[in-house]
Amino acid sequence: MLACRQVSKSYKTERGLVTAVAGIDLDVAAGRFVAIIGRSGSGKSTLMAMVGGLSRPSAGTVEVGGTDVWRLSETALAAFRNERIGYVFQFASLLPTLRLIDNVALPAMLGRRQSTAATYAKASSLLDRMGLGGYLDAYPSEISAGEQRRAAIARALINDPALLLADEPTSDLDEQTEIEIMDELLAVNREIGTTLILVTHNLALAEQAGQIVHIANGAIVT
Amino acid sequence: MRLLANLALQNLGRRKARSLLLIAAVAIGSGVVFTGATLMRSIDDSMAVGFTRLGADMMVVPEGALTNITAALLTVEPTDLVLDADVLAKARLASVARAAPQKIARVEHSGIGSHHELVDLIGIDPALDFTIQPWLKEKLGRGLRAGDVILGAGRDAPLGSQLLIFGKPHLVYGKLGRTGVGTHERGVFMSFATLEALAASMPQRPAVLAPGKVTGFLVELAPGATALQARFAILSAVKGAKVVTGDSSLSGIRQGLAALLKGILALMVLMFASMAVMVSVLFSAIVTERRAELGLLKAIGARGAQLIGVMVVEAVIATGVGGVLGVTLGVLVMRLYERSLVYYLDNIGVPFVWLDLPHTVAFAVGAIVLAAAIGAVGALYPAWRASRRDAYDLVRGEG
Numbered sequence: 354m355l356a357c358r359q360v361s362k363s364y365k366t367e368r369g370l371v372t373a374v375a376g377i378d379l380d381v382a383a384g385r386f387v388a389i390i391g392r393s394g395s396g397k398s399t400l401m402a403m404v405g406g407l408s409r410p411s412a413g414t415v416e417v418g419g420t421d422v423w424r425l426s427e428t429a430l431a432a433f434r435n436e437r438i439g440y441v442f443q444f445a446s447l448l449p450t451l452r453l454i455d456n457v458a459l460p461a462m463l464g465r466r467q468s469t470a471a472t473y474a475k476a477s478s479l480l481d482r483m484g485l486g487g488y489l490d491a492y493p494s495e496i497s498a499g500e501q502r503r504a505a506i507a508r509a510l511i512n513d514p515a516l517l518l519a520d521e522p523t524s525d526l527d528e529q530t531e532i533e534i535m536d537e538l539l540a541v542n543r544e545i546g547t548t549l550i551l552v553t554h555n556l557a558l559a560e561q562a563g564q565i566v567h568i569a570n571g572a573i574v575t
Numbered sequence: 576m577r578l579l580a581n582l583a584l585q586n587l588g589r590r591k592a593r594s595l596l597l598i599a600a601v602a603i604g605s606g607v608v609f610t611g612a613t614l615m616r617s618i619d620d621s622m623a624v625g626f627t628r629l630g631a632d633m634m635v636v637p638e639g640a641l642t643n644i645t646a647a648l649l650t651v652e653p654t655d656l657v658l659d660a661d662v663l664a665k666a667r668l669a670s671v672a673r674a675a676p677q678k679i680a681r682v683e684h685s686g687i688g689s690h691h692e693l694v695d696l697i698g699i700d701p702a703l704d705f706t707i708q709p710w711l712k713e714k715l716g717r718g719l720r721a722g723d724v725i726l727g728a729g730r731d732a733p734l735g736s737q738l739l740i741f742g743k744p745h746l747v748y749g750k751l752g753r754t755g756v757g758t759h760e761r762g763v764f765m766s767f768a769t770l771e772a773l774a775a776s777m778p779q780r781p782a783v784l785a786p787g788k789v790t791g792f793l794v795e796l797a798p799g800a801t802a803l804q805a806r807f808a809i810l811s812a813v814k815g816a817k818v819v820t821g822d823s824s825l826s827g828i829r830q831g832l833a834a835l836l837k838g839i840l841a842l843m844v845l846m847f848a849s850m851a852v853m854v855s856v857l858f859s860a861i862v863t864e865r866r867a868e869l870g871l872l873k874a875i876g877a878r879g880a881q882l883i884g885v886m887v888v889e890a891v892i893a894t895g896v897g898g899v900l901g902v903t904l905g906v907l908v909m910r911l912y913e914r915s916l917v918y919y920l921d922n923i924g925v926p927f928v929w930l931d932l933p934h935t936v937a938f939a940v941g942a943i944v945l946a947a948a949i950g951a952v953g954a955l956y957p958a959w960r961a962s963r964r965d966a967y968d969l970v971r972g973e974g
């Protein structure tokens with residue numbers, strides 16, 4: 354499903370070259386649940402971004418479902434992000450000027466493979482599933498941070514992605530909310546069979562994963 | 576796409592004060608350009624002297640005729656002096672491209688207008704005329720016939736209605752647009768034959784109605800010929816004629832004005848250019864401010880063109896609305912000052928004629944399109960640059 358070969362990312366800064374990820378090899382089979390753990394600044398988010406088609410690696414390759422992601426054209430890469438990847442960010446990431454239902458429907462509307470009616474029906478049922486059935490017409494600023502994160506998960510699922518990437522989706526939420534949200538993600542992995550890669554600081558949660566990847570200083574430690 | 580268009584629109588609403596300022600700035604710019612261009616062209620057209628405005632370069636009249644150069648209007652007072660109708664045709668002058676003969680009979684008690692009104696009945700040769708028929712604003716859907724008359728813009732009888740001249744019925748065949756040329760505004764035009772048929776009903780037959788005689792000619796120069804060449808050629812070929820050209824003292828003023836207007840035009844171009852730069856700077860800032868959202872859009876699969884589209888649509892809506900507002904303001908301002916402007920110009924002897932509607936509409940559309948284009952161009956570059964960044968960098972607020 355996922356095969357990373359020597360992926361690296363370094364940033365040019367005023368202090369010189371900063372290496373965020375240094376040659377990671379990672380294989381994930383389809384349908385698995387993988388937890389990525391590591392200290393702050395170890396390069397977890399950077400790795401996720403390279404896997405999800407959001408950040409071009411300085412070196413190495415990322416293959417998702419047999420596609421060499423970073424050799425795709427710009428248009429094909431956009432379609433890849435749109436159709437194959439569901440991304441949940443570490444921070445609030447809804448568009449503030451769109452209603453929740455529009456936020457969730459947006460990725461499907463960008464691709465336009467379904468009718469608007471079908472898309473909105475699906476968006477509504479996803480929000481329902483995330484316990485947000487009563488907030489379809491609400492704007493992001495009108496709901497809590499935890500609810501926003503749930504809406505972001507609904508958005509990530511709208512196009513039935515093969516790979517769900519969740520980068521510390523509960524970092525700034527209380528424990529109870531964290532458990533609820535994690536349950537949703539694990540349910541998606543279990544029930545729909547979506548491959549789930551989750552970055553987390555919660556070791557108890559990581560224990561539940563089929564595979565734990567520990568990153569330190571941009572490299573995998575075993 | 577509706578959601579993206581919605582996004583662009585909502586974005587404008589998010590920073591209302593900024594959007595309004597941008598719209599206001601563009602409105603002022605395009606309003607000034609639209610109003611300036613329309614006024615410039617109107618004044619320029621209005622300054623064209625008398626027959627020059629009608630499309631002729633000079634006028635050939637009998638030597639003793641009184642030419643009225645007191646105003647911008649350069650017309651010939653109808654007199655009993657006449658020229659032979661065929662003098663110019665016989666002379667075959669190389670410097671003359673076209674010559675339109677006219678018979679002007681100034682009559683009283685004709686039944687047109689008020690009782691004592693002096694009315695100019697102007698005979699034209701429809702085949703040779705090039706100064707009257709081009710001004711026809713409306714006409715019946717057929718050719719000009721005997722018994723038909725064409726009315727100047729200053730007379731208001733409906734098209735197709737009957738008009739009694741010296742008791743004889745005539746049909747209003749057409750009406751002229753505003754020419755600003757006095758004799759034309761209130762003139763009654765007809766073919767030579769129609770005028771001739773009227774002669775019998777007149778209390779006394781004007782000299783100009785003698786067969787083979789005309790009041791004068793409106794002359795168009797041959798391409799490349801100068802007014803001076805034509806003047807000498809005509810004077811040596813036609814005995815007892817005088818040539819009136821448009822180069823009165825007023826054309827000096829007109830040239831000065833034209834230079835001034837060109838200067839204003841250059842300023843307007845500069846203003847538009849600086850507006851484009853301003854919009855571009857503003858949109859660089861707006862794109863920077865929105866990069867996290869643009870990154871997010873990119874992350875969920877928006878293509879580069881869609882990202883650019885959101886920003887460009889936002890810009891085009893703002894500047895386009897500004898353009899529409901500017902043109903509307905321009906129209907209002909011109910309406911407001913119309914009276915005083917027309918009055919002032921009339922006072923200095925320039926009968927004011929507004930630019931015709933099609934041209935005005937073209938200027939309005941041009942100003943709006945230009946304003947919208949400035950928005951598009953201004954937003955395009957910053958949006959394009961942002962669209963090429965990594966989504967992750969944008970989301971993190973870099974780039």
Ligand SMILES: Nc1ncnc2c1ncn2[C@@H]1O[C@H](COP(=O)(O)OP(=O)(O)OP(=O)(O)O)[C@@H](O)[C@H]1O
Pocket residue numbers: 364365366371372373374391392393394395396397398399400443973
């Ligand atoms: N755009 C950038 N420019 C310079 N350095 C960067 C950039 N992005 C990330 N880094 C550096 O790369 C390293 C890894 O960052 P990353 O965000 O991947 O860490 P992380 O493991 O996700 O941390 P956290 O748990 O705090 O989210 C950090 O040292 C960070 O400072």
Ligand SMILES: [Mg+2]
Pocket residue numbers: 397398399443520
């Ligand atoms: Mg991180």
